[in-house]
Structure formats: C-alpha cells, structure tokens
Amino acid sequence: MTKNLNMDKVATPLKALLGDRFSLSNAVRQHHGEELTHFDICPPDAVAFPISTDEVSQIVKLCHAHDIPVIPYGAGTALEGHFLAVRGGITLDFSRMNQIITLHQQDMDCVVEAGVTREQLNQDLRDTGLFFPIDPGANATLGGMAATRASGTNAVRYGTMRENVIALKAVMADGTIITTSSRARKSAAGYDLTRLLIGSEGTLGIITEITVRLYGVPEAISAAVCPFNSLDGAVDTVVDVIQMGLPIARIELIDDLLVDIINRFSDLDYPCEPTLFMEFHGSETAVKEQAEMVEEIAQAYGGHGFRATRPEDRSKLWQARHDGFLSLRAAYPGKDFWVTDVCVPISQLAECIRQTRTDIQKADIVAPLVGHVGDGNFHLTIPYDKESPQEVEAIEQNDRLVKRALAMGGTSTGEHGIGLGKKKYMMQEHGPALDYMKMVKRALDPKNILNPGKIFDL
Amino acid sequence: MTKNLNMDKVATPLKALLGDRFSLSNAVRQHHGEELTHFDICPPDAVAFPISTDEVSQIVKLCHAHDIPVIPYGAGTALEGHFLAVRGGITLDFSRMNQIITLHQQDMDCVVEAGVTREQLNQDLRDTGLFFPIDPGANATLGGMAATRASGTNAVRYGTMRENVIALKAVMADGTIITTSSRARKSAAGYDLTRLLIGSEGTLGIITEITVRLYGVPEAISAAVCPFNSLDGAVDTVVDVIQMGLPIARIELIDDLLVDIINRFSDLDYPCEPTLFMEFHGSETAVKEQAEMVEEIAQAYGGHGFRATRPEDRSKLWQARHDGFLSLRAAYPGKDFWVTDVCVPISQLAECIRQTRTDIQKADIVAPLVGHVGDGNFHLTIPYDKESPQEVEAIEQNDRLVKRALAMGGTSTGEHGIGLGKKKYMMQEHGPALDYMKMVKRALDPKNILNPGKIFDL
Numbered sequence: 001m002t003k004n005l006n007m008d009k010v011a012t013p014l015k016a017l018l019g020d021r022f023s024l025s026n027a028v029r030q031h032h033g034e035e036l037t038h039f040d041i042c043p044p045d046a047v048a049f050p051i052s053t054d055e056v057s058q059i060v061k062l063c064h065a066h067d068i069p070v071i072p073y074g075a076g077t078a079l080e081g082h083f084l085a086v087r088g089g090i091t092l093d094f095s096r097m098n099q100i101i102t103l104h105q106q107d108m109d110c111v112v113e114a115g116v117t118r119e120q121l122n123q124d125l126r127d128t129g130l131f132f133p134i135d136p137g138a139n140a141t142l143g144g145m146a147a148t149r150a151s152g153t154n155a156v157r158y159g160t161m162r163e164n165v166i167a168l169k170a171v172m173a174d175g176t177i178i179t180t181s182s183r184a185r186k187s188a189a190g191y192d193l194t195r196l197l198i199g200s201e202g203t204l205g206i207i208t209e210i211t212v213r214l215y216g217v218p219e220a221i222s223a224a225v226c227p228f229n230s231l232d233g234a235v236d237t238v239v240d241v242i243q244m245g246l247p248i249a250r251i252e253l254i255d256d257l258l259v260d261i262i263n264r265f266s267d268l269d270y271p272c273e274p275t276l277f278m279e280f281h282g283s284e285t286a287v288k289e290q291a292e293m294v295e296e297i298a299q300a301y302g303g304h305g306f307r308a309t310r311p312e313d314r315s316k317l318w319q320a321r322h323d324g325f326l327s328l329r330a331a332y333p334g335k336d337f338w339v340t341d342v343c344v345p346i347s348q349l350a351e352c353i354r355q356t357r358t359d360i361q362k363a364d365i366v367a368p369l370v371g372h373v374g375d376g377n378f379h380l381t382i383p384y385d386k387e388s389p390q391e392v393e394a395i396e397q398n399d400r401l402v403k404r405a406l407a408m409g410g411t412s413t414g415e416h417g418i419g420l421g422k423k424k425y426m427m428q429e430h431g432p433a434l435d436y437m438k439m440v441k442r443a444l445d446p447k448n449i450l451n452p453g454k455i456f457d458l
Numbered sequence: 459m460t461k462n463l464n465m466d467k468v469a470t471p472l473k474a475l476l477g478d479r480f481s482l483s484n485a486v487r488q489h490h491g492e493e494l495t496h497f498d499i500c501p502p503d504a505v506a507f508p509i510s511t512d513e514v515s516q517i518v519k520l521c522h523a524h525d526i527p528v529i530p531y532g533a534g535t536a537l538e539g540h541f542l543a544v545r546g547g548i549t550l551d552f553s554r555m556n557q558i559i560t561l562h563q564q565d566m567d568c569v570v571e572a573g574v575t576r577e578q579l580n581q582d583l584r585d586t587g588l589f590f591p592i593d594p595g596a597n598a599t600l601g602g603m604a605a606t607r608a609s610g611t612n613a614v615r616y617g618t619m620r621e622n623v624i625a626l627k628a629v630m631a632d633g634t635i636i637t638t639s640s641r642a643r644k645s646a647a648g649y650d651l652t653r654l655l656i657g658s659e660g661t662l663g664i665i666t667e668i669t670v671r672l673y674g675v676p677e678a679i680s681a682a683v684c685p686f687n688s689l690d691g692a693v694d695t696v697v698d699v700i701q702m703g704l705p706i707a708r709i710e711l712i713d714d715l716l717v718d719i720i721n722r723f724s725d726l727d728y729p730c731e732p733t734l735f736m737e738f739h740g741s742e743t744a745v746k747e748q749a750e751m752v753e754e755i756a757q758a759y760g761g762h763g764f765r766a767t768r769p770e771d772r773s774k775l776w777q778a779r780h781d782g783f784l785s786l787r788a789a790y791p792g793k794d795f796w797v798t799d800v801c802v803p804i805s806q807l808a809e810c811i812r813q814t815r816t817d818i819q820k821a822d823i824v825a826p827l828v829g830h831v832g833d834g835n836f837h838l839t840i841p842y843d844k845e846s847p848q849e850v851e852a853i854e855q856n857d858r859l860v861k862r863a864l865a866m867g868g869t870s871t872g873e874h875g876i877g878l879g880k881k882k883y884m885m886q887e888h889g890p891a892l893d894y895m896k897m898v899k900r901a902l903d904p905k906n907i908l909n910p911g912k913i914f915d916l
Contacts, residue, residue, distance in 0.1 A: 106701055106805035149646045160644050162653070163621055178891035184801040185833050186618050187869035188607045188657055189876055189887055190913055191895040195620070195653030199646055216703035243564055245674035285743060343642040347564035375643050411645035418647055429647055433636035436902060437649040443901030444894060455648055 006066040007045045007088075013062055014048060014090075021049040021096065032091045036325070037079050038336040038386065038395075039420065044071060044085035051096045053169055053177055053208040060206065061175030063090060063449055071451050072202040074144030075117060077136075079339045080419030082148065082201055086453040092206065094143050100124050101209065108214045109166055109183060114143025114207050121212075130214040133158035133249075136415065137322040142210045148417040149199030153321070156242070156374030157249040157281065158215065160415070161198055168197050169209035173445040183211060196440070201417055202451035204444050218281035221249075223309040223317055224291055227273040229302035231255060231357060231369075234274045235350040237301045238373045241294055242346050248290060250279035251374040252321055258328075258368035265327035266320040271305065277321055279314075324370055325381065332366075332383035340398045340421075342405035343377040343414025352408055353378065356401055365394040377414035403428070418455045426456050464524040465503045465546075471520055472506060472548075479507040479554065490549045494783070495537050496794045496844065496853075497878065502529060502543035509554045511627055511635055511666040518664065519633030521548060521907055529909050530660040532602030533575060535594075537797045538877030540606065540659055544911040550664065552601055558582050559667065566672045567624055567641060572601025572665050579670075588672040591616035591707075594873065595780040600668045606875040607657030611779070614700070614832030615707045615739065616673065618873070619656055626655050627667035631903040641669060654898070659875055660909035662902050676739035679707075681767040681775055682749055685731040687760035689713060689815060689827075692732045693808040694759045696831045699752055700804050706748060708737035709832040710779055716786075716826035723785035724778040729763065735779055737772075782828055783839065790824075790841035798856045798879075800863035801835040801872025810866055811836065814859055823852040835872035861886070876913045884914050 014022045023029070024046050033043030045068075050056045063070045069089025076083070085091060094115030101111040108130060112121060119139045121132050134145060136152035144150070146168065151160035158164065167181035180193040197205050228234040234253055241248055253276055254262065260272045278294060280287040295306040309317050320327075328337065344352045353369065360367045360380075371378025380401060384391040402412045402425050412418070412425040426434050438458055441448075448458060472480045481487070482504050491501030503526075508514045521528045527547025534541070543549060552573030559569040563586060570579060577597045579590050592603060594610035602608070604626065609618035616622065625639035638651040655663050686692040692711055699706055711734055712720065718730045736752060738745040753764040767775050778785075786795065802810045811827065818825045818838075829836025838859060842849040860870045860883050870876070870883040884892050896916055899906075906916060 104803065104805060106697070107803040108701065108703075109803075149644075149650070151644055151646075155644060159621070162644070162650065163617070172894060176890050176893075178894060179889065180891055182864070182869045182887065183803045183867045184835075184863075184869040184872065185804070186607075186609055186613060186620070186801055186835065186872050188609075188871045188873050189869045189880070190657070190884060190892070191662075191898060192607070192620065192650075192653045192657055193891055193894060195650045196898075199648070199650055204649075239564070243566065245566075283744075283747070286741075289741070343644055345562065345565040345567075345641045346643070347562065377642075377644065405642075406640070409641045411640045411642040411647045413646045414642065414644050415646050422647070426648060429640065431637065432634050433638055433651055434648070435634075436630060436636060436651060439901045440649060440654075440898055443897045 006068055009066050010062045010068060011046065014059065017055070017058060018048055023047045032073055032083065032093065033085055035078060035081060035084065037339045039081040039084055042084035042086055044091040045088045047091045047093055049093050049096045053171065056092060056171045056206055056208050057175045057177050059090065059092065060171050064174050064447060067447055067449060069449050069452050070206065072143065072147065072206050074115065074141030075139060077138035077140045078144065078148065078419060079416045080421035082417060082419040082454060084420060086420065094141060097208065103128065105130070107183065109211055110214055111209060111211045112142050113209055114141060116142050118142065118145065125214065129217055131217050132212055132214055134161055134164055142212065143207045146198050146207050146210050147200065147202050151372065151375065151415045153250045153252055153372055155372060156251060157247055162195060164213045165194060165198055165210055166213060167211040168194055168207050170197055170205035170207050172205045173447065173450050201419065201454050203441060203454055204450065206450065220284045220287040221279065221281055222287050222291060223279045223314045224306060225270060225275060225277055225309060225317065226298050226303045226306040227271040227275045229273070231274040231353060232350060233301035233303060234276050235353050235373065237276065237298045237303060239346055239350060240297045242374055246290055246293060247282070248278060248294065248374060249281040250277065252277040253371045253373040253378065254321070255369040257366070258324060258370055261327045261331045261368065262320050262324060265330050266323060268320055277317060328368065328381050328383065335383035336386045338382040338384060338395045338398055339379065339416070340401060341377060341379040341414050341416045342401055342410055342412060343375060344405050344408045344410030346376045348408040348410065349373060349376045352404060355404060359400055360397060363394065363397060365397065367397055375414060376410065420454065423456055464526055467524050468520045468526060469504065472517065475513065475516060476506055481505045490531055490541065490551065491543055493536060493539060493542065495797045497539040497542055500542035500544055502549040503546045505549045505551055507551050507554045511629065514550060514629045514664055514666050515633045515635050517548065517550065518629050522632050522905060525905055525907060527907050527910050528664065530601065530605065530664050532573065532599030533597060535596035535598045536602065536606065536877060537874045538879035540875060540877040540912060542878060544878065552599060555666065561586065563588070565641065567669055568672055569667060569669045570600050571667055572599060574600050576600065576603065583672065587675050589675050590670055590672055592619055592622055600670065601665045604656050604665050604668050605658065605660050609830065609833065609873045611708045611710055611830055613830060614709060615705055620653060622671045623652060623656055623668055624671060625669040626652055626665050628655055628663035628665050630663045631905065631908050659877065659912050661899060661912055662908060664908065678742045678745040679737065679739055680745050680749060681737045681772045682764060683728060683733060683735055683767060683775065684756050684761045684764040685729040685733045687731070689732040689811065690808060691759035691761060692734050693811050693831065695734065695756045695761060697804055697807060698755045700832055704748055704751060705740070706736060706752065706832065707739040708735065710735040711829045711831040711836065712779070713827040715824070716782060716828050719785045719789045719826065720778050720782060723788050724781060726778055735775060786826065786839050786841065793841040794844045796840040796842060796853045796856055797837065797874070798859060799835060799837040799872050799874045800859055800868055800870060801833060802863050802866045802868030804834045806866040806868065807831060807834050810862060813862060817858055818855060821852065821855060823855065825855055833872060834868065878912060881914055
C-alpha cells in the first residue's frame, strides 16, 4: 500500500524506464526508510536506482507531473531523518551513480557522480599525489555530503563542503538539469547557486554531479594523542591552538567515557581521560614545529603523556575515532541513540562544554561527548530506550544543548543538518531570515516535491 | 527632473526622516551616477545617507510602497556599472555607516557596518595582531566587497569574500531586516543566505553589516619581484607554484607594458619585462623556504633577477601594484577605459593569456594585462576614445576574451562582477541555471526595486 495516490500513474512508466532498477519491494523500501539514529522507520513508496543525470531528470519530470515527492539517498548515513519519506514518494538511490568522471590533475579538482563515496574517491586518487580532505567519519557519498554541507575532522584546516565544492550538476523540481558554476576557482558572475544547493538537503534540487577541490598530499603527516586531567584543560588547549592560528589539520576531543568505549571496541589502551586526537600536515619541519607547540600548550593545561603516533598506527587511530558511533552501539546494545551536534564561536566553546557536562551529570544520564572542537563543533550521543518514559527524559539534554548554543551565538547544527530533527529550532536560530529561505523554496519547488518536510514546513 | 514619477511621494517623508542626509542636489546625484570606467553617467533621482540599519529599513519600506528603485553605494569603486541608476530611484550611500561594531579578538572575527573600508578596518586592527586579508586593490567598502564577491591579491591564499564572510545583516526588498547566520565558523542549519547575498550586487537585499573572518598577522612576511624573458615563462611559473601547492600569499602578473607605466607613475625602476610581484606569509623558515622554491621554479622558465624586497619597500611595491589603474589613467589622459576580467582553470591560464596577447597584437591596440594569476584570474584594461569609431573597435577584445574564457571552462568575471557590463554573457555562462537565478530574484524582490537592471534583466 503506497502513501501517495498518484504512485500507480508513474509506476508503469518508471518500470519501463528503469526495469529492475525500479523497486516496489517491501524490503528495499524499508531499507531506504531507516536511519541509524532514533527516528522511526518511514519508507518511501518506491525506490529508483538511476544510472545517469538524464534518468534522474526523467524520473523527476514524471514525479513533478504527478505531484510525487522525490527523495535523494546516498549512503544512508544521515543522522537527522534527512531521507525519511514522511510524505511518501520515490527515493532515488545514487549507489549506481558512482563513477569518477574526470580528474583534472593540473587544476587539482575532480568531477564525480553523486554516489561516489569519500573513501572511494581517495582510493581512486591514491597514485596521484592528491587527496580530498573532507571527512565526516562515515563513508558518506559526495552527493549526500554536499546536500548536508558536511564537514568533519579535517574541516579546521581544509574547510567544509561549502568551501570545497567548485560546481554542481543538479536536477531541479521540474526536471531541468543545471550546472551551477564553471570550474574556475572563483567567479563573480551572478548568484551562488552552488552554495545555495549545498546544505539544502535535497529540498531545492537533486545533486547528480559534484566538482570538488583536491589538495596535494602533504610532504609529512603526523598524528598525536594527548590525555588531560580535565575536559576543561583539553578544551582550553584547543582554544589556544586555534587562536594562535596554528594550521593544525585535525584536533578532535573525546571525553573519558568515550575513550573507554573506543578502547574496548577497537582494542586500544588509551588512558581513560579526556583526550585530544590530533594530526599535523606540512613539511617535515612544519609538522615537527606544530606538534611541539601544541605539546607545550597542552602541558600548561594539564595535558600529560603527549604521544606522537607511529605512522603505522595513524590509520588505526582515525579508524577508532570514526568508529565512535559503532563503539557506542556495541556498548549499549538494544538502545536507541539520540545523536546531536552544535557549533559555537570558539570563545564560547569551553563554557558551552562545561555547562553541558554539568547538566548531564545533574541529569544522571550517559551522554558521551566528542567533537571537531577546532571549529567549535561538538556532538553528544545519548543512548536511551524509546519505550522508557524515564529514559526518554534524557533526550531533553538535546534541547538544552541546542538552546545553549544558540544563546551563545552559535548554531543548532554544525554539520549534521536540520532534516526532521532540528526543524523546531529554525525559527529561533534564523528569525525573519527563515521566511526568505521559504520564499526560495517556494520559488524553486512550487509543488514541494523535493524532499518535502525537511528543514522547515512551508 | 526625476526619472521616477513616484519620487515626489517619498521625498517629503524621507526629508523628514533624514534631514540633510537626503539630497536631491544635482551635484550629489551626478557624483553617485559616475563610474571610473567607460559607462556613461547615470545618476539616481536622489541620494540618502543612512546612519543605521533601521534607517535603511525605513527608506526601503517607503521605496517598496511606491515602487522606487534602491541602489546601494559603497566607495564608488565598482567597474561594471553596478551602481548606475538605470531606472532612477534612490541611491543609499553608506559612507556614514562606517563603524566597526564589535571585534571578537578570541574568535578572530569582526562585525562592521557596510561602509567601513578595508583600509580603515586594517588600520583599526593594527594593534591587535589580526588583519583582514581580502584586498581588491581599491579601498572598497566591506559592503561593496561582499555584494560583488570581491577578492584581489591575497585570494590565492586566503580566499575571497565568499570564504571570509561569516554572517550578514541585510535589509530585504520590503524593508525586513534579517541576519543570515550565527557567528559559528560553520553551520548546517538551512539555506546559505550569506552566500546567496554575497555576489548578488544589491539585487536581493541591501547589506548593512558584515561579520568577517580575521587572521593572525604572520610571524614573517616577505615580498619579491621577478622579471621574465617572456609572459609565457611568468605564467608557467605561476601554474607550477599553484600545482605544487605552495601556500604563496600573493602572486601577481604585470605585463611589460604595465611595468613601464607603473614605473613612470610610481617612480620605480623595475625592468620593463613581464614581471611577477609576490608575497610570502608564514614563519621565518617557511617564508624563506617558499621564496627559494619559487625562485628555483622561476629560473627554469626564464625568470631572472629574482629580487627579495626590503621590508620598507614592500608597501611601496603593493601601492604601485594597486595604483595600476591610476597609472593607466595618467598615462592615457583623456581616454575612456574598458576594464575587464576573466578567470579560467589554472591549466588553461597560459593558453588563455597567450591567445589573448596574440589577439591584442593582431588588433594593434594597447591593452595592458595584469592579474591575480594564482587564481587563474586576469584583467585587461583597454584605453580608447568612445567618440572614435576606430578606437571603439578595440573593445571587441573584451568580447573575444570573455568568450575564450567561457570556452575554456572559465567564468566571464573572476571578481569585478556582472553589473551592466557583462549581462550579455550570463546566458552563455549559466545556460538554464540562469532561469533559477531569476526565480530567486523574483521571489525575494517581486517588485524589482533592488538595484534593478543589474546582473540580468527579468
């Protein structure tokens, strides 16, 4: 049974167009309606697996004619309900659009289809001396990362998808295919449609190709780990490092609780204290200098046992960091997980984290804290049981955290996006600017078929 | 005599609101309708000098009610007819909104009114250890720089206004005041209205406040000059430097013709050859390393006499570079000037410049070439006499240059913007994407009162 009464009008032509790549099967639909976090399953009416921008355009044209929602789906790693089919419709799964189209080695850019994942891209680049730095942890697709304005561990040095996408190809609400920009590194020619689509979560256009910036693999890379006597000390270290303008590539905070969980999951033996995971990029000299300067700052704030990681252990370190959420799922089997993130000006970071920790302690709940703290961005993950009224109270911490971040001049989400989960904060965060976002949405998607119900309600 | 029949309906209330800060005087209007380049004078019907965002809002509300165009005006340094009042209306001169509102030293950002100029900002920051890097040459206002997505000599390292504006306050078409973003360094909370307004040339909203990123003054700064046997050699050097990922802060190309003109204007004695002006930022070691590497590359391409500039001469060097246009005006008194810029992928830069030079030689005209070549961005300035049919032919070079850049995967303007001058290339550059820009414009400014006639016609 489909939610959308017009589905039968498009099922036949879509079957004719896509053959096996159009599915009404219950299992496929369920799979595309389930997120990793606490959201209830919400499957689409059908799933299409396009292989080209042109096919996407044809599908969207049909859906547009019959008022059927279209929902883009990448690797399924969204955390705020981004791809849940709250109004039914057709999910476009980009897994078959995973070609790296053109590498422009000299221009240090690359054109990829939306279904290419970041690990796939870097694997493909491994002999070129170039790499793509944006790393949100999960092996997300570039299309999904562009749509949610993703960032992650390297953003403190290399920026986010906002800074690293040069151009997009996208299918708009009526099926029109557009290219948002040339490959020039900068342009002053008209409105920045690239940045308008980045972070629009599939609500303004369906991204099918992305041109991304690449970077030369640094001459030297080193990593380090440093435990601290207190969370405050770790945070204060980060603030000093950023304020000194040190070009650190990664500086990640993991609280004592999560260090313990990661140790168990990844068979590591880091001291169970608030810890910074760091990485330095540059020349041999620069990397050494940076590490020494950070160690000196850390010592002043109760950092002890600053430990450079052997090259062979570096991947293991970041794998363990990226497996943070998996570790949590393993540590709390059967639980639901409320995952949240905020981002505040760096001057507010220490106080924001302090107040958050105090709150969590008072509430007597478990809520490990981890973050890309160099950007002022951090995450809480709250294991709880949806069926337990008592445990559901724990997620009130999300609400308190978001309001705290907004009060401190920050944002309700640094990188996870709004999706369904944070719609209720949009008015508080944006005030009258929210109306202008809605005007743009209505203008570009008057029938509201592109991932409807996400970011805001019209 | 005003162009707009409704002017008399707003003149009285605006006079009441603004007193002397509302002017209908011919001299004031003429001044606000004259650009530095070849465009004919096109004055507004009146000029207002607001002192606050609230006043801007009140003015726009009145103009909205009576369908009167509103045109923002910064330092008057636009080059493509951006502030010419082609449909009459009221120019808002931001010279009285020149307060630096808040410096957030720890967050390395600063909130300024739209009329603050970049030199004023850096002067104000001089004792803080921080600086604002974006430098389009002219002492433009931050509001104007945001509205045109300006960049300039430092963009190769620090990015453009696109990357360096954190948030904007703006007055929208109906007078509503919005803030586009929090001060967090990154956010995934909804559409990127900041980037939508940047580069919109006053057509979507009137920017009244800008929050910009600041950077720590580098430990060491050094500059260098290197003449080359050929323009090709200079360009090839730039391409190699960029492709090696050297973090050079500035790398500017000046052709032999312009070196000669600059020498005469600024009393310098650089060899009259194609020349690179460069600047290096970093630690003492890093700056030395970078300069040595660039010198080595330059030598391989016929660079000779690579000369580090003494610190006391560094400002003089950049002043001379920035005075390029003034030097030209002095060298060709009485001439009109057609100023144009394009930007291409760096792999196309050498070929684009070669073809352009050949073209210019064939046409037997004067057209000095200068550029922020590290971004793939360069400029031609063509002195000519508007009244001479023969000389007017010279400006056909602009058309050939733009089409060449577009054919090479570049953009019709890297930093000057579209204004009036490059509207005719918008369709060729953007294709169907142009329709979506127009949809956004119509949605946000349905009465088309915000700087109408610029970027595109509706």
